[in-house]
Amino acid sequence: MKNAAVAFALLFLVACSSNDDNDSNTSDPVGDRDFKQDMRDFVIGISQKAKAADADFFIIPQNGIELVTTNGEEDGTPATAYLSAIDANGQEDLLFGYDNDNQATPADATTYLKSFLNVSKNSGNTILVTDYVSTPAKIAASYQQNEASGYVSYAATERALNVIPGTPPHNENNVVVTSLSQAKNFLYLINPDSYATKQAFINAVCATNYDAVIIDLFLENEAFTTAEIAQLKSKANGGKRVVICYMSIGEAEDYRYYWDASWNNAKPGWMEALNPDWPGNYKVQYWNTEWQGIIYKNNNSYLDKIINAGFDGVYLDIIDAFEYFEN
Template sequence: MKKLMLLISFIMIGVNLLGINEKAEMKKLILKIREESPKDFILIPQNGTGIYFEGENKINYKLVDAVDGITQESIFYGYPKYGEKTPSEEKNHLLKNLRMLKKLDKVIMTVNYTDNKYGKWRSRNLAKENNFLNYCPKDREVTEIMEHVFLKNNKDIVNLSDAKNFLYLLNPEKFKHKSEYIDKLSQTAYDVLIIDLYFKGIELKKDDVNKLKIKPQGGHRLVIGYFSVGEAEKYRKYWREEWNDKLPKWISHENENWEGAYIVKYWSEEWQQIIEKMLKNHIESGFDGVFLDTIDTYQNFEEE
C-alpha cells in the first residue's frame, strides 16, 4: 500500500510539472503585448479582473503598470442575460477588485447591457459614484451607435485618464458602406472610440483612423482597436478554411455562448504569432491603442 501511495504521489507531481498555469500564461501574454507596443500605446484589457491579484488582495503591480485601463462587462446589468440586473454577490465581488485597481490610478470602464431607461440611469449613476466610465449598448452584439453623450467636452484627450466617456462598437453590420460608417463615427462626440480594425472584412486605413481622432465639437480623441486574445473568431482574416473541417491543436473548443468563437490555448506559438500580426496591423493603421477582450479565458481552463 505504501509503495502504491508513493507511486500515485509521483504521478501527481509529474502531472503538475507538465501542466500549464493558465493564469500565469495570460499575464505573460499581456506583458508581451506591452513590450511589443510603442511607448505611449494604450492597453485596455476586458474582464478577468482576478488576473491582477495574487491570492485575495495581493496586487501584481507589474501587470497593473502594464495597462492603462480596465473594462468590466455586466457589473450592474447584463448578467446572466441582457437587461437583467446583475446579482449582488457577483456585483460586489467585481466592485471590490475594480475599486482597488481604481486607487492605483487605472481608468475603469464599465459596459452594462440594458436598454431600459432606469437600468441605464442606474448604471450611469453607480459608475459615477465610483469614478468609472460607463456605456450601455442597445444589444449584446454591440451593433449600434448610442448617439447621446453624457459629460460632453471639447478638450483634447491625450491620455485615457482625460476621458469623460467612451463609445463601444464591435459590429458595424448595420452600415452599408465603410464611408458611411466612418462619417457616422466621426460625427459622434465621444472622447474614446473602441472599434474593430475591420469593416465587413475591409481593413481601416490610417486616413480613416485619423479622421475619427477629431471630435466634431473640437479637440482630439483616442481611437482604440478591438481584438480578442483568448478566443479565435471564425469570421476573422486569420481564419483558414481547413479549420472548418479540422480545428488545429491549439484551439480547444467552441464557446457555447457565442457561435463562431473558439477558446484557444493562448500560450501556443501559433496563436501568439496571430496576436503579433494583429497588434502590428493596429499600430500601422494609426490606432492609439488596443482593447484586449476575453482575458477571462484563463478562468475557463481553471474551471475545467
C-alpha cells in the same frame, strides 16, 4: 506612460516568469500550468511590443479582472507586473446585464467585481464599464453609480454592440482627449454590420462627441486605413478623441484574416472547443507559440496591423479564457 524603470522590470519579470514558451507547443493543457499567469504573461508581452513602438499606446484587457491580484482572490496582493503593463481594465455587466440584459446585476457579483476593479483603479488605471441596459431610468442609474465609483461607463442598449445611442454621450464635452485618464465617456461599437460602407460608419462616428471609441480593425474584412482612423479621432464639436481597437486574444474567430481554410477540416492542436454562445469562435491554448505569433509575436501580426493603422490602443477580449481551462 510607464517610465523606463518599470519597462525594464516588466522585461525582467516576463523573462523569469513561470509557464514560458518552453512547452507552449503542446496540445495538452493539463498539468502544472498556472492559467492565470499564462494570461498575465500574454498581456504583458503584448504590452511590451506595443509600447516599444508607441510608449503612449493603451493596453486594456476586458473581464478576467481576477488577474489583478497574484492569487486571483479578493484579498490577494496586487499583481504589480501585470498592473504596470496595462492602462485600464474593461468590465462588462458590472451593474446591469450579468444574468440578463436590462436586469440589475446581483449585488454580491457587483461587490466581488468591484473589489478587483478597485485594485486596478488604485494602481492608477482607468476602469471602463459596459453595462447592458436599455430603459432610461436604468441607463441613468448605470451612469450615476459608475461615476460615483470613479469609473467611466457606457450604457449599451444592444449586446451586439452595433448601434450608436440616439442620446448625447454622458458628460459630453469638447475637450481634446489624448489619454484615457481624460476620457469622461466612451462608445463601444465593434459590430458595424448596419453600415453599408466604411465611410458611412466613419460619418456616423464622427457625428458624435464621445471621448473614446472602441471599434474593430475591419469592416467587411477591409481594414481601416491610417487616414480613416485619423478622421475618427475628431469629435463633431471640434474636440479630439482616442480610437481603440478591439482584439480577441482568448479565442480564434473563423471570420478573421488569419483563419486558415484547412482548419475547417482539421483544427490545429492548440485550438479547443467551439464557443456555443458565439458561432465561429473557438477557445485556444493562448500560451501556445503559434497562436501568440498570430496575435503579436510575428512581424505582421494582428497587433502590428492595429498599431500601423494608427489606433491609440487595443481592447483585449476573452481575457477570462483562463476560466475555461481551470474548469
